[in-house]
Amino acid sequence: MNTNSHGHSLAIAGGVAALAVLPFLAGNAYLEHLLVLWMLYALLALSLNIVIGYLGELTFGHAAFVGVGAYTSAILSTQLGLPPLLGLPMAGLVAAAFGLVIGYAALRVVGPQFAILTLGFGAILFTITNHWVDLTRGPMGITDIPPMAIGPLAFDSARPTYYLVLALVLATAWLCHALVSSRTGRAFLAVRENAPLAASLGINVFHTKLLGFVAATAIAGIGGAIYAHYIRVITPDIMGVHNVAALIIVVIIGGRGTILGPILGALVYIGLLESLRVAGPLRMVIFAALLTGTVVFLPGGLVSLWQRWRNSHKAENNLPATPTGLPSTEGGAK
Amino acid sequence: MNAAAQEIPAKEILAVSNLTRIFGGLTAVRDVTMTVQAGEVVGLIGPNGAGKTTLFNMLGGSLPPSSGSIRFDGTDCTGAPSHVMGQRGVSRTFQITSLFPSLTALDNVRSAAYRTTRAGWGASILRNAAYRREEAELRRKAMDILVFCDLDHRADTLADAMSYGEQRRLEIAIALAAEPRLLLLDEPAAGMNPEEGQRLVEMIRRIRARGVTVLLVEHHMRVVASVCDRLVVLDHGVKIAEGAPAQVLNDPEVIRVYLGREPVDA
Numbered sequence: 001m002n003t004n005s006h007g008h009s010l011a012i013a014g015g016v017a018a019l020a021v022l023p024f025l026a027g028n029a030y031l032e033h034l035l036v037l038w039m040l041y042a043l044l045a046l047s048l049n050i051v052i053g054y055l056g057e058l059t060f061g062h063a064a065f066v067g068v069g070a071y072t073s074a075i076l077s078t079q080l081g082l083p084p085l086l087g088l089p090m091a092g093l094v095a096a097a098f099g100l101v102i103g104y105a106a107l108r109v110v111g112p113q114f115a116i117l118t119l120g121f122g123a124i125l126f127t128i129t130n131h132w133v134d135l136t137r138g139p140m141g142i143t144d145i146p147p148m149a150i151g152p153l154a155f156d157s158a159r160p161t162y163y164l165v166l167a168l169v170l171a172t173a174w175l176c177h178a179l180v181s182s183r184t185g186r187a188f189l190a191v192r193e194n195a196p197l198a199a200s201l202g203i204n205v206f207h208t209k210l211l212g213f214v215a216a217t218a219i220a221g222i223g224g225a226i227y228a229h230y231i232r233v234i235t236p237d238i239m240g241v242h243n244v245a246a247l248i249i250v251v252i253i254g255g256r257g258t259i260l261g262p263i264l265g266a267l268v269y270i271g272l273l274e275s276l277r278v279a280g281p282l283r284m285v286i287f288a289a290l291l292t293g294t295v296v297f298l299p300g301g302l303v304s305l306w307q308r309w310r311n312s313h314k315a316e317n318n319l320p321a322t323p324t325g326l327p328s329t330e331g332g333a334k
Numbered sequence: 335m336n337a338a339a340q341e342i343p344a345k346e347i348l349a350v351s352n353l354t355r356i357f358g359g360l361t362a363v364r365d366v367t368m369t370v371q372a373g374e375v376v377g378l379i380g381p382n383g384a385g386k387t388t389l390f391n392m393l394g395g396s397l398p399p400s401s402g403s404i405r406f407d408g409t410d411c412t413g414a415p416s417h418v419m420g421q422r423g424v425s426r427t428f429q430i431t432s433l434f435p436s437l438t439a440l441d442n443v444r445s446a447a448y449r450t451t452r453a454g455w456g457a458s459i460l461r462n463a464a465y466r467r468e469e470a471e472l473r474r475k476a477m478d479i480l481v482f483c484d485l486d487h488r489a490d491t492l493a494d495a496m497s498y499g500e501q502r503r504l505e506i507a508i509a510l511a512a513e514p515r516l517l518l519l520d521e522p523a524a525g526m527n528p529e530e531g532q533r534l535v536e537m538i539r540r541i542r543a544r545g546v547t548v549l550l551v552e553h554h555m556r557v558v559a560s561v562c563d564r565l566v567v568l569d570h571g572v573k574i575a576e577g578a579p580a581q582v583l584n585d586p587e588v589i590r591v592y593l594g595r596e597p598v599d600a
Contacts, residue, residue: 186441186445201425
């Protein structure tokens with residue numbers, strides 16, 4: 001949001017170039033697979049960040065929409081023979097339709113009540129997926145999902161898939177940047193910061209939240225579809241609570257309300273998840289501790305470290321401190 | 335309608351008739367009828383619990399009336415929700431400091447200009463000419479408002495980090511950014527020292543000069559007497575007096591219910 005745009009665009013160009021050459025540095029299929037997972041989590045976390053970061057509402061239902069997208073595209077391609085490329089927008093549309101209905105009901109309440117409602121709706125979607133065996137094959141899951149393909153270009157391995165998801169991450173990052181630098185996004189932030197004041201300024205709080213929620217679920221659905229066609233197997237577990245927790249952890253640790261935060265958080269999450277494999281089930285305890293530590297000591301997430309450093313650096317040189325970027329949701333209660 | 339309003343040739347921007355609000359067994363506002371002419375500065379006064387803020391909440395749309403009607407600029411607005419009143423041009427400030435705490439002053443004002451801007455998310459994705467023109471225009475207008483409220487040097491400061499007086503001015507900047515036709519100020523001078531109060535009076539005069547009609551709730555009699563064209567006095571939810579400040583503040587009934595026994599030096 002800051003305007004020293006020259007240095008900014010240079011840094012962004014450098015970052016994108018680094019991301020583009022990463023698979024060549026990875027050297028083996030395992031690391032390339034991790035890169036894909038990083039980008040997938042970054043995509044999903046960016047979408048969740050629209051709700052948590054910009055609208056300031058906590059949702060526990062996000063994984064369910066990822067699942068809706070994954071199942072939509074998987075069922076369309078395995079049972080109706082629809083090309084996965086067409087399944088992708090369908091996944092986004094169906095997830096958005098679910099988001100519209102659920103958001104329409106759940107966004108009537110705010111704060112903890114909204115969070116609990118989304119948890120409930122997520123559980124309902126999980127249960128339906130788990131038991132509607134005729135459609136979803138229940139706990140057996142759907143197997144033999146064809147890989148994504150654009151014409152002759154098949155995304156059947158990690159490297160091409162990485163570039164596909166990277167492109168989607170960059171597009172979503174641009175969507176988010178465009179959002180917060182527009183009237184619409186400023187309405188999002190106004191609603192997060194002070195809903196009664198936002199309403200008195202002519203902002204329809206309910207519609208604003210619904211728009212954000214539906215946009216977030218649409219992107220989640222697309223992410224889910226990519227996952228399904230990459231892993232080639234999906235089970236109802238994709239909608240499970242552990243995935244909800246993972247996405248929330250990624251957004252909070254990285255820095256909610258920012259664009260870099262969710263991408264960075266996803267890197268930390270995937271990196272720790274793999275490097276802590278030796279710790280077995282203890283990993284989740286470590287993640288819980290990390291989440292707690294972040295909330296207490298670094299509410300702005302990892303990205304706020306950089307802003308802190310820059311501000312202290314400026315203070316040393318007697319320069320005016322810049323505000324800490326897009327802020328956390330702490331102020332929402334006022 | 336109101337007997338006091340019939341002679342005034344100016345356009346009636348707000349007409350409240352027989353407005354009542356009941357909370358359980360308590361009638362917070364009872365049968366209040368009043369009008370505000372375009373361009374006027376009207377003060378709403380009364381002791382604590384007189385129903386001033388309840389009346390304000392009904393005018394701002396955050397509280398539906400139990401009975402009676404509100405007309406804004408000739409349109410019936412009774413029971414219209416807050417964002418509809420906002421879209422029609424009624425802006426308000428709140429009794430307790432109310433802003434967007436973790437946004438900068440500039441972004442506070444830009445967010446508040448929602449009603450006056452058009453280019454949304456789509457235009458921003460495409461970065462088309464309309465978007466760029468509007469954003470440049472918005473930035474200029476927002477800076478103008480910050481200058482007007484003497485906050486331009488704080489444009490990049492988070493609202494949270496400002497002093498109390500600055501925050502109260504930022505609230506007015508936010509309300510002005512919506513380019514309201516009617517501005518409702520709820521105790522803008524609360525907690526201000528005499529010097530800040532004087533500054534506020536100047537600001538309200540300049541707001542009026544911009545063509546904005548102002549209705550304010552205030553306890554500082556000095557502020558009220560020096561800025562208002564007309565006063566409306568509420569007591570226990572009932573309108574007990576209305577008229578020019580000098581006249582109202584010397585009304586024995588007003589003095590009895592509100593100002594104690596002593597006459598006021600207005």
